[in-house]
Amino acid sequence: LEICNLSGYKIYPSHGRTFVSRDSKTYRFLSSKTESLFHQKKNARDLAWTPIFRKLQRKGVSEEVVKKRTRRAVKYNRAVVGASWDAINARRTEKPEIRAAARAEAVSKAKEQRKDEAAKRKATRPSAPQGDKLNKHQARSAPAKVSRSGR
Amino acid sequence: MIQLKSRLNVIDNSGALVAECIKVLRNARWAEVGDEIVVAVKRARPISDKTSASLSAAKIRKGDVRRAVIVRTKKEIRRPDGRYVRFDDNACVLLNNQQQPLGSRILGLVAAELRFKNWVKIVSLAPRVV
Numbered sequence: 001l002e003i004c005n006l007s008g009y010k011i012y013p014s015h016g017r018t019f020v021s022r023d024s025k026t027y028r029f030l031s032s033k034t035e036s037l038f039h040q041k042k043n044a045r046d047l048a049w050t051p052i053f054r055k056l057q058r059k060g061v062s063e064e065v066v067k068k069r070t071r072r073a074v075k076y077n078r079a080v081v082g083a084s085w086d087a088i089n090a091r092r093t094e095k096p097e098i099r100a101a102a103r104a105e106a107v108s109k110a111k112e113q114r115k116d117e118a119a120k121r122k123a124t125r126p127s128a129p130q131g132d133k134l135n136k137h138q139a140r141s142a143p144a145k146v147s148r149s150g151r
Numbered sequence: 152m153i154q155l156k157s158r159l160n161v162i163d164n165s166g167a168l169v170a171e172c173i174k175v176l177r178n179a180r181w182a183e184v185g186d187e188i189v190v191a192v193k194r195a196r197p198i199s200d201k202t203s204a205s206l207s208a209a210k211i212r213k214g215d216v217r218r219a220v221i222v223r224t225k226k227e228i229r230r231p232d233g234r235y236v237r238f239d240d241n242a243c244v245l246l247n248n249q250q251q252p253l254g255s256r257i258l259g260l261v262a263a264e265l266r267f268k269n270w271v272k273i274v275s276l277a278p279r280v281v
Contacts, residue, residue, distance in 0.1 A: 014233025020223075020281050022239045024260050 004030035006038045008051040152226040153182040158193065159243040162222065162261075163254030163276075166211040169194040170219060170243060182221055184228055185268030187250070190219045190243065211245070217253070219243040220270055222261040222277075236262065236281065244273055252276065 002011045005027040016030045019038075029035040037047065044052045054060060079085040153159065153172050161167040170190035175182045182188050192215045211217070222244055227237035242261075245253040252273055260279035274280055 016235075017227060018234060018236040018281075020236065020238045020260065024279060024281075026281060 002028050004028055004034050006030075006034040006042075006044050006050070007047075008044065009034075152224065153186075153188060153221055153241060154180055157241065159190070159219070159221065159241045161192075161219070161245060162242045162257055162259045163244045163252060164256045164258070165245045165254035166198065167192040167195045167215070167217075167245060170217075170245070173216070176218075183226070184221050184224055184262045184264040185270060187218060187220050187246070188243070189216065190245070191216050211253070218246045218248065218250075220246055220250075220265070220273065222257075222265060222273065223259075224262075228262060228264060238262070238281075 003009070004011055004016065007030060009030050011028055011030050016028060017032075017035055019027045019029065019035065021027065027038065029038065044050045045056055047053055077085060077089075079088065083091075154175060155172060157172045159170050159172065161170050169192075171193050172182070172188045173191050174189035176187045176189065192211055192213055195211050195213045195215075198210055198212065220243060221241070223238040223240060223242040225237060225239065225241055227235040229235055242259065244257060244261075247253055255276075257273065257276045257278070259277075260281050261273065261277040263274075263280050266274050266280070
């Protein structure tokens, strides 16, 4: 199955003509139209109906092109400034039970710590009066509280 | 479609350049590729003493009347597969009276019809057959 030298169309058997030029080059033409244009020395790239022109001007190609242009984001395994890659990976792949156990441990630890601190505070502080805590100015200006039971 | 008064290029090395058909050796008006015609040589290469030694016996001069076979035509030829072929010019090869080519070489291509019309020697001499 041959191709027309000018237009680029397919030439089926018993169609078209063969022309042999003075310099022994063989040209195949689909029709008298293409043959005539060839002898007028027309360039296929300037003839709007030829596939060559359409390919150059990218006519009728837009549907294919749109589909192919989807880009994919590539995932990388990266370490961050605060944590190395191993640390990140370890955290990620921790089992939930381990995580829960670790959390419970941390919670109990924190509670213990708070208890100790509270106890320490109680020990070091002198026993505070049950009444109001006044500062110096208030202590001077305000009258002392008189208990009612004295009368 | 070569007829009386048609001019053809001579593409062998016999010395002739342009030949004019003066008789179609067929009972028809026109001659096609592979037909024999009688030609008168209209233009020939100048013959000097040097060239005469290297050429074969025949020296072709302007005005000689010889036989020739047509090898290329501008009119398209139909091939059995429905294809049409046409060349850019009309060309012939000079023959002697025994239908042997006068020249020893052929320059340019010839049509493949010659093979079917039994011009085997010319086909074998031709550098290219289309």
